[in-house]
Amino acid sequence: MVVPYLIIFVVFVVYPVGYGLWLARDPQNYVQLAEDPVFFRSVINTVVFLLVAVNLKMVIALGLSGFFVHTRWWIKILAVLFILPWAAPSIPTILSVRFMLNPEWGIINSIYFQLTAQDGPNWLNDPLLALSFSMLVHIWKSLPFWTLILLAGRLAIPSEQYEAASVDGATRWQRFRHITWPSMRSLYVTCVLLSMIWTLGDFNSVYLLTGGGPADLTHVLATLGIRYLRLDQINLAMASIVAALPLVLPLVYVMMKRLSK
């Protein structure tokens, strides 16, 4: 009964990967790739994305999980609304943000103009701002999921521990430091690793918001292959994916080790 899956695995995973590696076999491809400034920039952007966006997101998620454990009627309602970004498909919402940021007609610059009587900045025309907004969109989209996971982790901590701590007069920080963090550390690290892997493959947040622009300066490794494909440089597309493997495989290896424990 594993046969149906094995067929799919061989036909749509083994063959494509093998064929892709074969297309990327010529060392010349990698020389060409290394000479392309867009490739270098994409690697930098990807690393920035992984370090800044993922860590920022997970720290906020950890904090918010502490907010959502409180039992109030309005927090219950907020929790329902809060997962909207995760429940809704990314295209409409990312395009909505893209329009908000439009320099001429976007609502942000309209309000900016009303307040200051000056034209607002061209947000997505600055590579650093554009990449930052991509990261914000990414965080907006995936924050609810990680908050839910970490919330589940928090709720698994026996409440007696906190009760004992408040009898002893522990401060908020001491409770976090000595009860919450020790029991959630392992979960948190797993989440960070998994989130890094998923973020590596986040195509939409960059492609739909900036399209890799301005001037191909905000590409990440997930969008770079598509860029080469569109330029009809299939070998380079494959080579760029192979070149990303040193970043992907260690993460996957560590993740699989953690899961099979």
Add this chain to the structure above:
Amino acid sequence: MRKKQLLDEARLLLVGIPVALWTLIPVYHLVLFAISPRDTATSGRLWPENPTLQNFDTVFNQKHFYLNHFWVQLGNSLAIALAVGAITLFVATCAAFAISRLRVRGGRTVMNLALFTYFIPAAFLAVPMYKTMANYGLLNSRWSLVLAMVTIASPYCIWVLKQASDKLPWELDEAARIDGASPMQLFRLVYLPLMVPSLVAVGTYSLLLAWNEYLYAFLLLSKETDLTLAVALGNFLAADDSPWEVLMATGLVYALPPAAIYYAFKRYMVSGLTAGAVKS
């Protein structure tokens, strides 16, 4: 004591209000556009002077050349999502049953291979998949997208189902075997009924994954009448003077079904999927 309570409440609100704004602004902006008339859509107002359903009329009656095939594309999205859900469910359930309950030889290896595939970001597999579909002659057929999405969805589904079925008591299998049940009867009469919650979670997951997919859909499909709604939405970006209000109305129509399904099955999704997603 009362003062402290108020302070606590204020502190919570201090977090809650920014969280609400952060979450809702992009969604509100989307809705705002969808109900704004064409000429005032970009006026920068926070509520339209004359809210209208005109844009939805444009969408549903295909009154804009970007939307000439709206209903066909909606149908494509639906058909592809349903096909992916059904095929993934079949493939993943069989595999999980064989690995977890029948303990077939090499089952562990298959599980690890599947997990490995799951962790390779789908965006990296997109280019080789595109070339492969071209070699198979499947390019521009909706089946290419269905098969690609089944490939991407199944590893995770197998894993979640395996985790869930490992928890079922062995005594059930033994009792059924003693009563002379064949593996197929065991599968049909004992295993499937017990797995319903996980099957719902996994089926919904793969269905939504396919409905929401943009990258593979835009790579693998090209004929106007083959496209899914996701790609049709992306195509609005081709021109700078796109009718945003119509795009947002379409986007809203596109986003509502998956969001509704998500909320309807939230209980299953959270318990079934988070347990699988992160095992601490």
